[in-house]
Amino acid sequence: MAQIKPRVKAPKSVAAGEVFTVKTLINHDMETGQRKDKNGDKIPRQIINMFEVTFNGKPVMSAKLEPSISANPYIEFEMSIQEAGDLAMTWRDDDGSVYEASNAIAIG
Amino acid sequence: MGMLAKAAAIGAFAALSLGQAASADEDARLIINGEEEMIVRAAPPAWSPLPELLSGWLFRTVETQRLQMDDFENPGFTSVDSAWETWSLPEGSAGKSCADCHGDAASMKGVRAVMPKVNAENGELWTLEMYINNCRTERMGAESWGWNSGSMVDMTALISLQSRGMPVNVAIDGAAAPFWEAGKELYYTRTGQLELSCANCHEDNYGNMIRADHLSQGQINGFPVYRLKNAKLNSIHARFKGCVRDTRAETYKEGSPEFTALELYVASRGNGLSVEAPSVRN
Amino acid sequence: MNLSRRNILAIGGAAVTVSLIPVDFAMATPEAAAEALNAFTGGAAVTDGGIDLVAPEIAENGNTVPISVSAPGAVAILVLSEGNPSPGVATFTFGEGAAGTAATRIRLAGTQNVLAVAKMADGSFVRAARAVKVTIGGCGG
Numbered sequence: 001m002a003q004i005k006p007r008v009k010a011p012k013s014v015a016a017g018e019v020f021t022v023k024t025l026i027n028h029d030m031e032t033g034q035r036k037d038k039n040g041d042k043i044p045r046q047i048i049n050m051f052e053v054t055f056n057g058k059p060v061m062s063a064k065l066e067p068s069i070s071a072n073p074y075i076e077f078e079m080s081i082q083e084a085g086d087l088a089m090t091w092r093d094d095d096g097s098v099y100e101a102s103n104a105i106a107i108g
Numbered sequence: 109m110g111m112l113a114k115a116a117a118i119g120a121f122a123a124l125s126l127g128q129a130a131s132a133d134e135d136a137r138l139i140i141n142g143e144e145e146m147i148v149r150a151a152p153p154a155w156s157p158l159p160e161l162l163s164g165w166l167f168r169t170v171e172t173q174r175l176q177m178d179d180f181e182n183p184g185f186t187s188v189d190s191a192w193e194t195w196s197l198p199e200g201s202a203g204k205s206c207a208d209c210h211g212d213a214a215s216m217k218g219v220r221a222v223m224p225k226v227n228a229e230n231g232e233l234w235t236l237e238m239y240i241n242n243c244r245t246e247r248m249g250a251e252s253w254g255w256n257s258g259s260m261v262d263m264t265a266l267i268s269l270q271s272r273g274m275p276v277n278v279a280i281d282g283a284a285a286p287f288w289e290a291g292k293e294l295y296y297t298r299t300g301q302l303e304l305s306c307a308n309c310h311e312d313n314y315g316n317m318i319r320a321d322h323l324s325q326g327q328i329n330g331f332p333v334y335r336l337k338n339a340k341l342n343s344i345h346a347r348f349k350g351c352v353r354d355t356r357a358e359t360y361k362e363g364s365p366e367f368t369a370l371e372l373y374v375a376s377r378g379n380g381l382s383v384e385a386p387s388v389r390n
Numbered sequence: 391m392n393l394s395r396r397n398i399l400a401i402g403g404a405a406v407t408v409s410l411i412p413v414d415f416a417m418a419t420p421e422a423a424a425e426a427l428n429a430f431t432g433g434a435a436v437t438d439g440g441i442d443l444v445a446p447e448i449a450e451n452g453n454t455v456p457i458s459v460s461a462p463g464a465v466a467i468l469v470l471s472e473g474n475p476s477p478g479v480a481t482f483t484f485g486e487g488a489a490g491t492a493a494t495r496i497r498l499a500g501t502q503n504v505l506a507v508a509k510m511a512d513g514s515f516v517r518a519a520r521a522v523k524v525t526i527g528g529c530g531g
Contacts, residue, residue: 003190005190007180007185007186007189008180019489023180023181025181025183025186026186027186027187027190029339032475032497034475058486058487059486061483061484061485061488062483063480063481063482063483063494064483065480066476066478067497068476068479068497068498069479069495069496069497070339070494070497072186072339073494074181074183074494075492075493075494076181076493076494077491078488078489078491079489080489169450171446171450171456336454337451337453339453339454390451
């Protein structure tokens with residue numbers, strides 16, 4: 001697998017209280033643990049099992065993901081903010097890796 | 109054609125009305141990121157047997173279509189991101205990156221629209237992959253990439269993206285003419301136990317269902333294409349292989365003279381449609 | 391989820407047959423989904439409505455089926471599959487500023503029902519279900 005790197009689309013500035021959409025995508029095979037390789041051996045499960053979003057450190061949303069989530073997981077959500085700040089996102093891999101992204105959002 | 113094979117082939121086209129995936133309305137427009145409109149219907153060249161050229165995008169369901177309408181929803185873009193990094197990564201004995209010679213990847217604008225083309229230096233028909241590998245081995249002193257390797261397919265996506273929206277415009281005359289004729293010959297040659305040619309499905313039956321799948325014109329203006337089926341970007345020749353294999357034939361190899369000529373002919377059947385890469389298909 | 395060629399042929403045959411019969415075809419068990427639902431609700435009553443679940447009626451490919459859920463005021467939404475090897479798909483938990491919506495793409499092993507259950511701020515539970523037909527078995531190269 002190529003280097004795992006998230007893509008995030010969030011507005012640069014919004015009005016206070018305005019509901020906006022955040023789109024996220026990360027390249028990951030989301031190996032289910034159900035498949036077998038050419039020798040008939042089970043391919044171990046390896047998925048992104050958790051996605052967490054905070055704004056200025058406070059939790060906005062999280063998603064516990066199961067193997068039924070498609071490869072290259074896409075997660076979109078809506079939110080609003082009252083003050084400018086930092087939208088931080090974390091993806092947690094079964095192998096312990098953590099992938100992160102953050103976007104500054106202004107009020108304007 | 110043997111009775112059994114014939115029955116199977118007819119069965120494939122007859123099963124059509126069952127559970128057909130609803131395709132989008134015929135007037136659907138492909139506008140990417142709310143601003144870039146793709147030409148998904150075009151008037152055919154004079155020699156074309158098709159009454160109208162139709163992008164494969166038109167044959168997909170509304171849900172699949174939508175995945176291509178925003179670069180942040182299109183999963184092919186993780187590959188483009190990866191290729192952006194490779195673009196400026198020095199490699200090989202020359203210690204050069206793509207960027208060292210070509211500058212910004214935007215300098216590749218227009219390249220994909222005219223591929224494959226005859227290489228003026230040696231008179232051979234070259235695809236985008238061949239030009240990339242030539243750069244790697246001759247100018248960078250780096251290892252060549254496998255045709256379907258992630259690095260290669262990602263790079264073809266990045267380079268093709270620079271031409272997105274431009275009409276496909278491959279040359280079929282002059283030095284290209286004999287390759288085009290060879291490609292055309294292959295297009296109409298039935299192969300495999302099912303004795304199907306490209307044309308049997310993609311010219312005679314586009315718009316019909318082949319079991320659960322909505323047959324398109326087999327246009328390649330969207331390649332490399334992110335397929336839901338294998339959740340990755342796929343090269344043109346990999347797709348050709350899949351098609352030929354499904355006729356139950358031994359296939360040609362990626363990069364073979366046969367597939368390269370076929371690529372030129374199939375590309376020319378879409379002259380006028382927009383380069384859509386990286387597109388999203390079933 | 392790469393199915394073997396043989397599986398594709400077998401499932402493809404099934405999909406064609408099944409599309410003649412309306413819905414209610416599950417590869418695994420609705421019971422497992424019900425159990426997972428119970429674990430989420432603690433056995434509390436679940437009513438229909440108050441939550442939107444959008445999913446295609448016919449999925450072009452079971453590998454990537456776009457879905458979205460929306461339940462304004464929800465603190466959590468559980469998405470379940472009745473026909474996958476295990477019922478859990480995703481659990482969305484909402485905090486301050488979240489609008490109670492989420493969209494993602496899921497794998498469906500066959501034609502089946504997808505369920506979404508929301509826990510509302512007052513502790514009540516609401517649900518929605520969608521039947522999704524999954525057609526595998528085209529040519530598709």
